[in-house]
Amino acid sequence: MTSIGGAEMVDWNLAxxxxxxxxxxxxxxxxxxxxxxxxxxxxxxxxxxxxxxEFTRMIPEGITVPDTPVLVVDRAGWVRANVAGFRxxxxxxxxKMQDRRAGAPGGAVLGAVGGKVTGVELGMLLSFLxxxxxxxxxxxxxxGRDLPGSVPGGGRLLLVAPNIVHVERELDVRPHDFRxxxxxxxxxxRTQFTAVPWLRDHLEGEIQTFLxxxxxDPATILERLREAAQSFAGARPxxxxxxxxxxxxxxxxxPEQREVLGRLTxxxxxxxxxxxxxxxxxxxxxxxxxxxxxxxFQQRRASGAGRLDAALRKLLGLDAKLRQYRDGERFVRAVVxxxxxxxxxxxxxxxxxxxxxxxxxxxxxxxxxxxxxxE
Numbered sequence: 614m615t616s617i618g619g620a621e622m623v624d625w626n627l628a629x630x631x632x633x634x635x636x637x638x639x640x641x642x643x644x645x646x647x648x649x650x651x652x653x654x655x656x657x658x659x660x661x662x663x664x665x666x667e668f669t670r671m672i673p674e675g676i677t678v679p680d681t682p683v684l685v686v687d688r689a690g691w692v693r694a695n696v697a698g699f700r701x702x703x704x705x706x707x708x709k710m711q712d713r714r715a716g717a718p719g720g721a722v723l724g725a726v727g728g729k730v731t732g733v734e735l736g737m738l739l740s741f742l743x744x745x746x747x748x749x750x751x752x753x754x755x756x757g758r759d760l761p762g763s764v765p766g767g768g769r770l771l772l773v774a775p776n777i778v779h780v781e782r783e784l785d786v787r788p789h790d791f792r793x794x795x796x797x798x799x800x801x802x803r804t805q806f807t808a809v810p811w812l813r814d815h816l817e818g819e820i821q822t823f824l825x826x827x828x829x830d831p832a833t834i835l836e837r838l839r840e841a842a843q844s845f846a847g848a849r850p851x852x853x854x855x856x857x858x859x860x861x862x863x864x865x866x867x868p869e870q871r872e873v874l875g876r877l878t879x880x881x882x883x884x885x886x887x888x889x890x891x892x893x894x895x896x897x898x899x900x901x902x903x904x905x906x907x908x909x910f911q912q913r914r915a916s917g918a919g920r921l922d923a924a925l926r927k928l929l930g931l932d933a934k935l936r937q938y939r940d941g942e943r944f945v946r947a948v949v950x951x952x953x954x955x956x957x958x959x960x961x962x963x964x965x966x967x968x969x970x971x972x973x974x975x976x977x978x979x980x981x982x983x984x985x986x987x988e
Contacts, residue, residue, distance in 0.1 A: 624732030625700055631736025632692040636743045639688060639775025640782060647774070650792075651685045654772050657793045658683040661800035664895045669801070670954055671808040671961065678807040683770045688743040691773050695739060698753045702817075706824040747780065748772045748799035750806060752813055768813070770803045772796070784909040790902045797895050801888040809961045819877050826869040879970040883960065886941015890949070940973050947976035952984055959983050 642650070666672050686694070752768045772795070781791040806812055896903035948957045960966055960983070972979035 623700075623703075623735065624729050625696055627729060627732030628735040628739065629693055629696050631733050632696075632739035632743060633689040635737060635740035636688045636692070637740075639744075640779045642778065650774050650778060653789070654685050654774060654777070654792055654796065655683065657796040658770065658772065658800060660899075661793065661796040661895075662804070664899060665797060665800045665804050665891055668891055668895050668954075669804060669958070671804055671958060681768050681770065681803060681807060683772065683803075685772045685774050687775055688773065691746060691749070691771060692739050692743050694749075694751050694769075694771055695742075696735075698751060699735070701753050702820060703824070705821060743773075744776060744779075746773055747776050747795050750799060750802035752806060753817065768803075768806055770799055772799065780910075780913070784906070784913065786906050786909060787902050790900045791906055794892060794896060794900050794903060794906050797900075798888045798892040801891040802884065805884055805887065805961075811963070812961075815964050816877075816880065819873055819880070823870050823873040823877065826867050826873065875970045879968050879973050882936075882941035882970075882973045883944065883968055884941070885938045886943070886945050889938050889942040890945040944968060944973045944976045944979075948980060951977070951980050956980075956984060 672678055684690070749771045750768055751771050777792060777795055778788075781788050784791070893903070893907060896907075900906070945957065948960075960968065960979075966983050968976075968979045972982070
């Protein structure tokens, strides 16, 4: 799509091919079992829509919101959807880098590496993630022949069937209950975006601001990546390692990007924490074994899957995502406890009523700001 030094920067087709070739096979199921899983997940997604809307009260009775499709996919389908999303979001950045390619220091190096290598690297990353994601509200990817979308500006809900089956077997929980529990979480994300029309555009604007602040000089990018690699490898002196505990993504940021990331972190903590809160709030009434599922799933989140998995999670910043679930859920629970569900729902009024990163940690400060004294 774009290039540096005459070579394509990302070979998207190769990224898909690499990921689908490397991703681990899913659990063994018969054809009839697979069909039954798909049918049950679709049914749970529909049931979850009603439960989530009743619990959250985000969509007033009688109000119609745009519908978005629910797709039950395999790991390869999840890869294709996410590559399409990356391609859509990264287009402006890659175009910016293309404009700077001619004669840029280091451009020849990146050009020689080319889109083939970059495509393989992206494919390897996606193959790692494709076996771990249970579901995802896919917000930005355009509709395709294999993965239909909704109205322009909408999204689609992906449920990754083999991963759901794998985890329910690993945790040794009731399949019916676990599948509904997962659907409650993912349907909450779907409701967030369909009930709050400005949310998608706000997120996309923040992401484009983040990408727009990227240092596009290839030599600078190489230098920052080198420093990041040295930090993780322990090659830098202890006195210089002030970035300990930060992910590779964080280490290659500019100061402006860190400000944007703080806002994005707050929003993502809200969305993930709200989904967890709703999932547990609805759960006891419709998922008989919800307490067992939650306990085992939390243990699985915390333990990871071995040293390599833990290292990759830290490198890619996935540990930060786990903190978003925890911190965001505490924020939602505290606010609902103080001002009720309708009071909490003021968070969806506009970008100005979203919590800041500091308010996620101190919910009372959000309540004081949004619910003025004397109201």
